[in-house]
Amino acid sequence: xxxxxxxxxxxxxxxxxxxxxxxxxxxxDIVSEGARxxxxxxxxxxxxxxxxxxxxGTRQITxxxxxxxxxxxHAFLLKTMDHGIIALSPCHVGFAEHGxxxxxxxxxxxxxxxxxxxxxIDGAIHREWIVAMGxxxxxxxxxxxxxxxxxxxxxxxxxxxxxxxxxxTQMELADVLGISVVHLNKTLQPLRHDGLLSWVNHTITIHxxxxxxxxxxxxPTYLSCTVEPR
Amino acid sequence: xxxxxxxxxxxxxxxxxxxxxxxxxxxxDIVSEGARxxxxxxxxxxxxxxxxxxxxGTRQITxxxxxxxxxxxHAFLLKTMDHGIIALSPCHVGFAEHGxxxxxxxxxxxxxxxxxxxxxIDGAIHREWIVAMGxxxxxxxxxxxxxxxxxxxxxxxxxxxxxxxxxxTQMELADVLGISVVHLNKTLQPLRHDGLLSWVNHTITIHxxxxxxxxxxxxPTYLSCTVEPR
DNA sequence: CGAATTCTTGATACGATTCAAGTGGAGTGG
DNA sequence: CCACTCCACTTGAATCGTATCAAGAATTCG
Numbered sequence: 399x400x401x402x403x404x405x406x407x408x409x410x411x412x413x414x415x416x417x418x419x420x421x422x423x424x425x426x427d428i429v430s431e432g433a434r435x436x437x438x439x440x441x442x443x444x445x446x447x448x449x450x451x452x453x454x455g456t457r458q459i460t461x462x463x464x465x466x467x468x469x470x471x472h473a474f475l476l477k478t479m480d481h482g483i484i485a486l487s488p489c490h491v492g493f494a495e496h497g498x499x500x501x502x503x504x505x506x507x508x509x510x511x512x513x514x515x516x517x518x519i520d521g522a523i524h525r526e527w528i529v530a531m532g533x534x535x536x537x538x539x540x541x542x543x544x545x546x547x548x549x550x551x552x553x554x555x556x557x558x559x560x561x562x563x564x565x566x567t568q569m570e571l572a573d574v575l576g577i578s579v580v581h582l583n584k585t586l587q588p589l590r591h592d593g594l595l596s597w598v599n600h601t602i603t604i605h606x607x608x609x610x611x612x613x614x615x616x617x618p619t620y621l622s623c624t625v626e627p628r
Numbered sequence: 629x630x631x632x633x634x635x636x637x638x639x640x641x642x643x644x645x646x647x648x649x650x651x652x653x654x655x656x657d658i659v660s661e662g663a664r665x666x667x668x669x670x671x672x673x674x675x676x677x678x679x680x681x682x683x684x685g686t687r688q689i690t691x692x693x694x695x696x697x698x699x700x701x702h703a704f705l706l707k708t709m710d711h712g713i714i715a716l717s718p719c720h721v722g723f724a725e726h727g728x729x730x731x732x733x734x735x736x737x738x739x740x741x742x743x744x745x746x747x748x749i750d751g752a753i754h755r756e757w758i759v760a761m762g763x764x765x766x767x768x769x770x771x772x773x774x775x776x777x778x779x780x781x782x783x784x785x786x787x788x789x790x791x792x793x794x795x796x797t798q799m800e801l802a803d804v805l806g807i808s809v810v811h812l813n814k815t816l817q818p819l820r821h822d823g824l825l826s827w828v829n830h831t832i833t834i835h836x837x838x839x840x841x842x843x844x845x846x847x848p849t850y851l852s853c854t855v856e857p858r
Numbered sequence: 859c860g861a862a863t864t865c866t867t868g869a870t871a872c873g874a875t876t877c878a879a880g881t882g883g884a885g886t887g888g
Numbered sequence: 889c890c891a892c893t894c895c896a897c898t899t900g901a902a903t904c905g906t907a908t909c910a911a912g913a914a915t916t917c918g
Contacts, residue, residue, distance in 0.1 A: 580899090
């Protein structure tokens with residue numbers, strides 16, 4: 399939440415909004431598909447994913463969340479979860495009551511716009527993923543995702559130089575790209591062999607940012623990282 | 629905008645919000661990529677699409693809009709358009725000044741939540757498209773899109789029995805699904821031959837709704853068509 | 859009516875899935 | 889500490905899906 403300047407007062411309000419918190423284990427559901435939660439979940443630390451299962455048991459991950467993401471602010475107005483949220487690493491999650499959120503929308507327009515903005519950025523990321531799935535090669539799609547994650551993690555100070563912790567398995571990453579594990583692996587190899595990145599020990603290190611962004615045609619505009627008055 | 633009950637007063641406010649309107653020809657840009665508009669566009673009538681071009685000239689359509697859709701409410705808070713919006717048919721478009729929108733967020737919380745909800749539904753549709761692109765067969769993806777459009781058009785009374793006007797070319801539809809025109813055509817044929825639907829004269833008619841929804845695994849929950857208190 | 863799109867179909871080449879088998883590392887219990 | 893198991897990763901081969909190229913038919917538009 400560093401896309402706009404917040405008064406101390408507003409920051410305090412945000413913190414007060416999160417009235418409960420809990421730790422989740424890997425693979426634990428943070429919110430289940432079909433649920434009608436009374437609170438919205440903020441990811442305080444860890445990696446989580448939104449996903450949907452198909453009738454044949456395959457899964458598509460529709461979003462990845464990192465520390466600082468308000469994961470299901472959506473449920474505040476959408477009421478019924480049309481997808482689930484799962485912990486991809488041990489996760490520290492905070493919860494904000496929908497009643498408290500409603501209170502904010504009644505009394506704090508500036509903060510409301512900021513929360514709204516947060517969901518809009520989610521939407522922008524979704525659109526970029528659609529583009530990647532439809533019109534990028536699998537290699538470029540993978541490169542693009544790495545660029546995006548690096549950018550987002552850097553914003554919350556979860557990077558060290560050009561590397562970051564990345565707890566997903568290749569199977570989970572395949573579910574993000576919408577391809578099979580086997581093909582994901584074969585897509586990944588050239589990126590390693592060409593020296594664009596390495597991925598060992600649950601850590602991704604980018605070795606050639608210029609070539610990686612060029613391959614991915616990465617343009618960070620959609621992440622709205624510049625501060626603008628709302 | 630029929631997902632919540634609106635007071636007469638609020639309906640009037642909404643109408644007053646749209647201070648200008650304009651007609652657009654087919655293929656005309658309603659909003660251009662990279663623009664920083666001072667107003668948001670509502671589609672009063674017609675079909676429009678959000679799109680993004682790749683460096684190699686291919687295009688991905690990330691959203692389809694029908695009458696009643698608030699197309700780029702996003703720009704109100706996102707400021708810079710990371711994609712363009714094009715008219716796929718002659719379009720009647722209304723414009724709401726960002727200043728007036730800000731005014732609404734300052735004074736009318738209930739209306740604000742309704743506008744926010746509108747963008748959240750957009751996001752839910754995006755997620756469903758990601759699932760369709762990643763884990764559905766192309767045939768199921770196409771079927772799913774037809775189901776979705778039928779549902780959305782029915783909500784704004786643009787259907788007649790099981791048919792609706794559909795002005796897109798096959799090339800444009802291919803850009804929605806992220807496949808080539810040739811393949812779209814070959815994907816379409818079985819749906820016709822199996823008697824699920826017909827598509828002639830810019831009109832799609834669904835002949836077998838049960839089998840079409842079954843093929844698509846269509847579950848309309850994500851469209852949030854039920855009225856809920858906000 | 860003619861010209862230009864759009865749609866349709868076939869052939870070929872490349873991309874991606876599936877099935878199958880093997881490697882390697884982390885954790886467990888004797 | 890070692891053998892064992894489990895799981896994630898890697899690789900190869902066969903099969904199926906999708907793109908590209910090309911050409912002809914149908915439709916729309918001026």
